[in-house]
Amino acid sequence: MALFRYEAVDSKGRVLRGVMNARSESEVADNLTSKGYGVRFIQSTNPRQTSSSHQASAASQSRRTAPTSVPISVRSVVPLASLAAFFRQLSILLKSGISVHQALSDIIATSRQRKLKAALPVMRDSVQAGNSLSSAMAAYPGIFPAWTTACVWAGELSGKLDIALEQVADDLEREAKDARFGSIWWIITKLTILLAVTFLPLFDLSKVITPAIGANQLDPVVDILIPTLYRLIKWLIVAGFFGVAFLGWTEIKRIPALRSALDTVLLCVPVWGKLHKYRSLNRFLRSMDMMYAAGIPPTTAWDAASLTAPNNAVAQKLKQSASAGGSTESASNRFAAAGLFDSDDIGMAAAGERSGRLPDAFAQLARTYNDRAAAQKSMGRIWSTSAFISFQIAISGLLIIIMTYSYFKSIFGIAGGI
Template sequence: MGMFAYQGQRLSGEKVIGKLEATSVQEVRVQLKEQGIVAFQVEPINALLNKELDLGFQKVKTQDFVLFLRQYSTLLKAGIPIVQATTISAEQTTSKPLRVALKEVAEQVNSGIALSGAAKGHPAIFPELFTNMVYAGEMGGNLDEILERLADDYEKQHRTKQKITAAMTYPLVVSVFAFGVVVFLLMVVVPMFANMFANMDQDLPIITVIVMEAGQLIGRFWWLLLGMFVILFAMFAIVKNDPKVRFYSDRFLLKIPVIGKLVQKALLARMTRILSSLFSSSVPVLQALEIVERIVKNEVVNQVLKDSRLYLEKGESLTAPMKGHWVFPPLVTQLMTVGEKTGTLDVMLGKIADYYEAEVETGTDQLKAFIEPVMIVALAVIVGTIVMAIMVPMFSLFQNFN
């Protein structure tokens, strides 16, 4: 997919300019034709010149985006025209990237471009899920309801993500702190006593010898250890986009004891929540699966979703590839099968999402309650071992003086 700038004219004679995301110039012309626009000029936007769309600081915080959706939905329900509602939302939001994007969208909508088409020109601001559901709302005439549903879904997804982040951040921070303390003790504190112990006319305890050797090793070869970390990080950065590397790294993450189960539940909650929203908005099934593949960003889950699309194209069940796969528990496949047979797949997916969101919330609380004492004990053992390695010979030295 790439960005294309275009100039064209409506049947009424009004000239329009804008940007669209598409795979080719021909696809842009087809999209514009569907909107009643005759394209005079379509040119791809240079990726480097358009790079600012993907800069991290231009991302919109979930809280700001949810607030925008709430306000926008309320304005549309009150009967305010889309252009005016977009302009008001731009003035109300405190997010600068969102404000700039909304002003540009308002100008494009005022020139006759559909809201979904205008939003596609800002992929860093408006996610693909948003643009596709807005398009469904435009076609179904229930845009305000869809925006309100989107706000609910984004809030639920954000809570789940925050829970997972909090559960992962605590052990990471403690581990980094512990590593820093250990390195400081081995490189600074232990060498201060090494010379003293070297002059002692007695054998040192094995624990002291090991700690002193470790301190000397780190002191001599710290640059080598740092270089190895840098090389490993660089290698991972280079190969991380390789599909096979992503598949096995995602698989490894899901197989980690305790944490893997939590990540799996969070993925299932996110996948089913998005699918439920898309299906309830009448987005075609195949298109909905493609959207979820790009949003979930887990190669193990995506591989199953691709197989599901192939099965659907053959006229078979959506859940056929999921049954028996270790990522998808029986609860998921059974409820989805019931939904397929009864025509309530969106409702069933919503129930699955509710269940796993609650599971993630409970699981993260339990994980934090388990990790905290374990990390404290581990840190105490490591630091205590180093302190003991120093203190034991000191006690022996004091006894000799006495």
């Protein structure tokens, strides 16, 4: 028999802590479950068993929670601003000492987003039954991208859930701001394409000039208006196909396999590829800093942090580097195996290991990648603005060329027939 500390939650979401005399951790869990409690944590009070018990518990939690393959992060069906507000509210409530279960109940009462409001009661009941918040979120991958769930998992492992939620809110708010900026140019570009395709027949002056000059008795309705309307309707159908394609693309991108392939291609795009890579590595390094500082075993920390990268291709490489390295591989060697970090960054990680200050090294690298991402973002906006202006000029020039060519074609054609 041994003495075990435990932490459990009752049916009302209240946390219960205490000690119990039992033969094993499983017996403690069975006793608590039979009384209607959800088990959160069990640890032996024997100093000689504490370390091994803690590592075994963490490893067990990692096996239960970590997916065998890397889950794919897809864009949430909930607007980014609404999702950011959810994480912000949850962080504030937890910082004030309110339990996760009660915080979810409070948010349900104020939420106005339909899909999120429908999922929250189920999540609340799951947490009340003793499951973690990250497990409850994982049941809704369409609402909570995999990287947000992984960030919450990392916060739970490190005991800094409120901080992790705040960081997720910051990232989502920044992403929402960038999306609003980009959507302005993208909407104008799509409208330009649709309008150009729809009204393209009007720029073909040969269809108007030839009947007007060649006919002995011109009937404006029969000779000009009706043929023009016919051509407009024909091209309007083509424009409709473009419109459906634009709308469908938003949904198609949520297919996991396609999203993963797009993220792989995105890393090869100049400027924007580096921006997404640097942001993903910044997110990964912040999670590593948080968990290493909390004493989480390296393998568990890497498993959780690798999933926090928003770009799926980056997350896959980080996960594969851990699988290839094994549990005894150093952080610097895993950095090198991932193929994502510069040699200076690998050296920084190695210096942190030699000095015993690896969390500080992670924090410094996170700041470095945040600065790099900011620089790429500024450059990307310049490129985007230039590309947008060039596209508008190209479309306008194409229409002018069509108009001019059709005009002179009609004039010279009629002149040649005289």
